Amino acid sequence: MDTIQGLPTRDAYGKAIVALGEKNRNVYVVDCDIGKSCKTGEFMQTFPQQYVNVGIAEQNGCGLAAGLATCGKIPFVTTYAVFGSMRMLEQIRQEVCYPNLNVKIACSHGGFTPANDGASHQGIEDLGVLRTIPNMTVIAPADYHSAYALVKAAGADYYGPVYLRFTRDAVPFIYSEDDTFEIGKAKVLSEGSDITIISNGDILSRCVAAKDRLVESGISVRLLDMHTIKPIDREAVLDSIAKTRGIITVEDHNIINGLGSAVSEIVAEVGGCRVSRIGIQDQFGESAPYERLLEKNFITVDNIVETAMRMLK
Amino acid sequence: MIQNEKKDAVVQKLETQAKELRKTILTMIHEAKSGHPGGSLSAADIMAVLYFEELQVRPQDPHWEERDRFVLSKGHVCPVLYSCLALRGYFPMDVVKTLRKEGSMLQGHPDMKRCPGVDISTGSLGQGLSTAVGMALAAKRDERKYRVFCLVGDGESQEGQIWEAVQTAVKYQLDNLIIIVDNNGLQNDNTCEVVMPLGDLGVKFEAFGCSVQRIDGHSIPEIRTAFGFAREHRGGKPHCIVAKTVKGKGVSFMEHVVAWHGTPPNDEQYGTAIQEIEGGV
Incomplete structure (x- = not known):
């Protein structure tokens, strides 16, 4: 079998969020102590004034992001899929989706990809749980380039709550960086x-x-x-x-x-x-x-x- | 001497506003035949000082960027907030009669997209304070002068998220955040002591790193002094005002009675209550 020519989609998130933060100083990252795994390190280093780390307290991170959004910020709450979709689910519903605020939930380790971590860390229900909530947009990109493009689309001119699922391991390139993507369009x-x-x-x-x-x-x-x-x-x-x-x-x-x-x-x-x-x-x-x-x-x-x-x- | 008289006049005016709030609260809940009178009445004096003196807001321009923010973390007592907003002129007084009715801006719990003057939708307990922390952090980062006030219930602080929010406010030195605890000692099922003892909330907030004041939440002068202290002291610590209150305050048969947490008064009870409040008993 060929070696995989590719990169993890979480790496694309880490790069895309920096590009967004550069362009718009209202773009924030709200980390929940797994920034290292979710690739927000470069953003944290580059834009400390746009960075918040709430520690291991996802529910508060989500609420805090909602407060930021009411003040014109575009926060990306960043954690693992299992926590971002379920630990803070009711906070997403009450403080993000119900008031339709411009908060993005960006999660790595979706699906079975944190394979050796076991069931506690495998977010296999996230997309279904979140698509049930009114006002929520749910995205699961397939490779590095599409993930990069879709993060940028979600943070630039797409108003409203968006859940983005990334994964841990390298996945093959399917697209090139010139391919274009539109949220909601297959x-x-x-x-x-x-x-x-x-x-x-x-x-x-x-x-x-x-x-x-x-x-x-x-x-x-x-x-x-x-x-x-x-x-x-x-x-x-x-x-x-x-x-x-x-x-x-x-x-x-x-x-x-x-x-x-x-x-x-x-x-x-x-x-x-x-x-x-x-x-x-x-x-x-x-x-x-x-x-x-x-x-x-x-x-x-x-x-x-x-x-x-x-x-x- | 003249100054004292002046101060007394301000206190008297605020006390009158608090009475108006209490009457409006009961009128809207009576009309709706549902709602939460007990906790609305316990917060009435605090809210009177906030909305008729302390908050820098513009009712004609509810989204004014420099406005002070108010978060009603205990969202079920929205009748007291709606009464403040109506009396401040955010919307016409007769709107209060639409509480909990279809199509109303006055939803059963506050909805920021429907009701002018509501800075964040609340209703699920434990969550509002986190949003207030986000607002206060945004003010700090943007070097804006506005402050954020958040009213939290004592029963509500059984939610773990309250403490997650407090630790974050301390970490980011949000001295532009003023948490007010409506410490009325009762909750839905029973007294807080029976349902889930809270201990000394002031000690808890202090241990987390807040600047804590303890006041009588029905004393207009004490409420004013506490807000004044928070305004003047910006030492890098979030403020917490633990206000000892009486649930149902102002209506004798509602005071200290758990059942008035979420029960509307019938016609007779409503009449008696309004009389009591107007009589100043």
Whole structure:
């Protein structure tokens, strides 16, 4: 197997937040004592006046950010996905989403990626939990370049609460730095007429591999990067129903209420094709290599290919 | 001598405002047939001094950037805040009759997007103080002069987040933050002592590093003196004023009674209460 040519999406966050802070002195980082892991170090060094560290007190960090936002700041509360989506969930709901304040929740270690840390640190429910709250936008970028672009988009001219999920490990480059991204607009990686694969986050690179194998077998694959799970790109899903015979969703997230659910909500209403969902089988992870955790939940290139074959029979 | 008379006139005026607040609180809760009278009444004197003397605000320009901020961390006692805002002219007096009604700017708990003069939406206890810390920090970083006042309930300080916020205020030396604890000793289910003993809150805030004052929260002169001290002393410590209060203050049958935490008065009780307040009992 080739060595991975890529970088972690959390590194992209660390770089993008510096670019944002440079351009707009109202951009703040609110750290919760895991800035080192979340790559806010350069921001802290460069803009100490725009930096706050509340210590191991995420709920307070979120409330403090809401207060900053009422005074014109654009705070990025930074922590791990499991804490950013659940430890401070009610604070996000009450003080950020309900008053619709311009607070961003930027979280590393999404999904199974903190694999050896075990279940306590694997945020496998974050996207689903947060997409349930009104006013919240939910984003899970798939590689370094898209993460960089989407952080900049979220912090520059996109008003309102945004949850951004990054991950720990290096992921292959899918895009170049010249690619452009719009929040709420799926990226079409390939057009096709037989089957659609919709994914996001670290798993997208596996879908690219699966697509290549399917294409080799003569199957025409439409592949979408649904980096914004909410508001979901409804048009892109409707196009997939019209253009292909079935949709497969693939995610590093619990099978309940994640990307597969969001896509199915649309398909269930309009009909026209089947959806097969590949994701975490409503079970906790454990300390294990990332690949093993995915295998145990059938989130593999093999399973994507087999699922496509089965659906097209 | 002349100065003393002048001061007395100010105190008298504020006491009259506090009476108006109490009447308005009861009128709106009676009309709504729901709401929280007990804690609204215990905070009325503090709020009278805040809104009719201490806070630098512009009711005609509620988003004025240099305004002092006020955070009602114990959001359920919004009838006292709404009464202040109405009497200060943020919106017409008759709006108070729409409390908790569909489409009203006066939601059951404060909503900053609907109600002018509300600096942050609150209602979930324990969270407001964190937002106040954020506002005070923004003022420091931007070198602005405004201050941030935050009213916290004693029962509310059972929430751990209150203490997370206090430690942050101390770390960032937010001497432009004034925390006022409405120490009425009662909460929803029973007395604080029975539900979850708080100990001496002043000692706790002091131990965290705040500059603490203890006052009678129904003495207008003591409230004024405490605010004056906080205004004049900016030694790098956040201020905390522990105000000993009586839940239901001003209405004899509501005072010290747990049940009036969240119960509206019926017609007869309302009439009696208004009479008592007007009579100055």
